[in-house]
Amino acid sequence: MIGRNDICWCKSGKKWKKCHYPEIGPQEDNHKLAHQYLKKYNIVLKNEKQVEGIRRSCQLAANILKAICTMAKAGVTTDELNDFAVKLHEEAGAIAAPLGYGHPPYPKSICTSLNDVVCHGIPDDRPLQEGDIMNIDVSCILDGYFGDCSNMVVIGAITPEKRLVVNVAKECLKRAIDILKPGLELCEIGNTIEAYASTQECSVVDQFVGHGVGLKFHEPPQVPHHTNELNIPLAPGMIFTIEPMINAGVREVVVDPKDQWTARTRDGRATAQFEHTLLITEIGSEILTIPTE
Ligand code: MF3
Numbered sequence: 001m002i003g004r005n006d007i008c009w010c011k012s013g014k015k016w017k018k019c020h021y022p023e024i025g026p027q028e029d030n031h032k033l034a035h036q037y038l039k040k041y042n043i044v045l046k047n048e049k050q051v052e053g054i055r056r057s058c059q060l061a062a063n064i065l066k067a068i069c070t071m072a073k074a075g076v077t078t079d080e081l082n083d084f085a086v087k088l089h090e091e092a093g094a095i096a097a098p099l100g101y102g103h104p105p106y107p108k109s110i111c112t113s114l115n116d117v118v119c120h121g122i123p124d125d126r127p128l129q130e131g132d133i134m135n136i137d138v139s140c141i142l143d144g145y146f147g148d149c150s151n152m153v154v155i156g157a158i159t160p161e162k163r164l165v166v167n168v169a170k171e172c173l174k175r176a177i178d179i180l181k182p183g184l185e186l187c188e189i190g191n192t193i194e195a196y197a198s199t200q201e202c203s204v205v206d207q208f209v210g211h212g213v214g215l216k217f218h219e220p221p222q223v224p225h226h227t228n229e230l231n232i233p234l235a236p237g238m239i240f241t242i243e244p245m246i247n248a249g250v251r252e253v254v255v256d257p258k259d260q261w262t263a264r265t266r267d268g269r270a271t272a273q274f275e276h277t278l279l280i281t282e283i284g285s286e287i288l289t290i291p292t293e
């Protein structure tokens, strides 16, 4: 009789228990679930090995983001922040996911979105000034796995409108994370975010969404931050971002026709965004993009 620690019958060289050992109980259920989610929603439920790789990538993204945020002070240009991010990726043996991404290829390694820029702001030679608010978005590829997160930085004294969007965006992300658990319908994320934002007289951007992430930069499902009816139940092994963009004025966003990336509020009013990558667990969720340094 073959034992758990014997070499597997398939000649992989691995132990039977690590290879073709028959799966039983919850593992078997999860296998079926993974198959079902792939077929029905095109969503990959990540296995333990993938979760471990994605967790490491997310921790790196969070550490890089934290370091860049610390460097963001009046007088520093967003190009300098980008260059520092490039160096930190290199030192960790990672690649910045944004560089060369999409059409036209995104030209830099991080996004720096200032004041009325909702997302996808491109680093340049403008020095940060007192009164600026800025979202810094870091997405990295480590050993083939993706992690994605962003944070706001505030430069000196800011207007009450800017203060409001920063606070509301942060609270929206927190409230959305707090409800996550298996079985919750995906729409409850956006419903929770918009319900709160509207009590604060802010609007929620609906032209950009959160997304599955991990094996690719952007995977199914899309994660709307506005009120919606997506009835996909969350399941253990799902990994996705929540990245609400909250505006002081109208929700509409206009993409710069020249660079085809920079997305600004239509009315020029302030906007803010925070982003985490989340894993759905058996009992709730885990924030993967927590800095370890
Ligand atoms: N978190 C952002 C997103 O998921 C990162 C954008 S990088 C860019 O869209 F290259 F697409 F700009």
Ligand code: CO
Residues within 6 Å of the ligand: 148, 149, 210, 211, 241, 243, 275
């Ligand atoms: Co993202």
